Amino acid sequence: MHITRLKQFYTRSIAIILFFLLWDFSARFGLVDQFILPTVTQVIEAFGRVIGNGTLWGHFSLSMRRTGSGFLVAVVVAIPLGIVMGWFAKAEEYLDPLLQLFRNTSILAMFPVFILAFGLGELSKSAIVFWGCLWAPLINTIAGVKGVDPILIKSARSMGISVLGLFAKVILPACLPEILTGIRLAAGTGVIILVAAEMLGASRGLGYWIFYAQQRYATAEMYAGIVTISLIGVAINFILAKLEKHIVAWKRQMQ
């Protein structure tokens, strides 16, 4: 038991360890200019510095607020909308082409529109995150509702269930796996969109900070920012995957 866990840890981490070793060696022994790629220790030092003086926290917390608000509103809008659209097949037939058009329009191409509409302040950033996060949960919820086994609906209806009860007790739990997958996708998109948006037009936030560090040639700080972003992504994915595994155990086991 203990041995297998150790072995699993080895399997899961060896590639990452090798990557960082390669990175550090390349920088340390001059294979790559340290100006472009500082050593890992230099990045860790920079990391410690920005954590210590509170710079990182300021940018981090602001970025999280922007992503969090946009993401949450998107999920809250997408799920009920997706359920209604999935249920009324006719409505979905009409709306699907429009949905596909929106979804396939590059999200960042819309950013200028959002700046025009909401200004350069917080709202435009939350709004672009909302826009980017909306599609995956919406489309997944629609697919989930359309995929609910009709016999479950028939069974519940035969017991005289109300329409609201049918949605709450049958439709929603039945398509929860799809919804959670959509949420996970949206969370990933949210961080990506925000960083890009902050690079394009912001005076604070992680995206701005990374961009700004590059402009003043503080490459170690820039990498500290990049690593922060990837850590956020990994953490969100980890939490949501755990949650998913716990909530929809029945689905995973069935397959």
Add this chain to the structure above:
Amino acid sequence: MSANQEAALQKEYSPQLGQPPGQPNLNLLKTETRTQENPEEDPVLIKIENMSRVYHINRGRKKERFTAIQDFNLEVRQGEFMTIVGPSGCGKSTLLDLLAGLSFPETGHILIGGQEVKGPALDRGFVMQGYALFPWRTISKNVEFGLEIKKTGKAERRRAAQAYLDLVGLTGFENRLPYELSGGMKQRVAIARAFAFEPQVLLMDEPFAAVDAQTRELLQEELLRIWEKTHKTIIFITHSIEEAVFLAQRVAVMTSNPGTIKEIIDIDLPIPRKSGDLKSSPHFNWIVHKVWKSLHNQEDEELRETENPDIENEIDPDTAL
């Protein structure tokens, strides 16, 4: 076989009626006294009058009418176990949907306890071929589903679910999820769920069609045992003539195109019934044959209209006895 021979056979193997059924000992389950000696005296619970059901099918631009059920009349007594057999496509499942209130007749009426069926409600329980268990709910929570709709309190739900799971022999499986159970066990859960909210009528649409033969026999016996204990009115649809005869007090034979009742055959087999002995008895097989012949005749008629009229000479129903 002549009519005389048939009568003689029937007389010879006719079972004694009037055996009192074993009284159940379940404190939680309501038991009613049965009038087994004279089932005809039980009041009529379900009354279907001159019912028809038409489907409108869109085929391209043309709208087609398909009459699934026509001139349908049937009376089912309180506490009766009735099975319905018929060729596939005769409207058996349509009939159950109508009884469940999931769809409505074009003409005619369905009355349950004198009340016209206005939609689905908890006075009827529906057991389907595909189990239809909610995969995210535990076994116990699945059984509680109807009671939740009924707004029964939590403790009472728990207790009822436990009682009915015990009744179908699934004690100890309360907290399992459906995927952990075999097909036969899933169908027991579905039966427990339908009984748990205490409907007056159980509608069963080929519930045992998907399980293996051995499990099927076991489930048949258990269903009979539960029926004897709870004394519910059951309408049970099946493809299997043997199953129909084994379970029922009366077997209704349906014809297709359009679906209607052709004949109702009384099953005078003793209750309680045990699969092994009974199914090999000549009397049982005589009844099976009678139902088979009723079904066969109509298929003959269809055959005669289409092709190969010689085929009935090759299959002699009497040699089967």
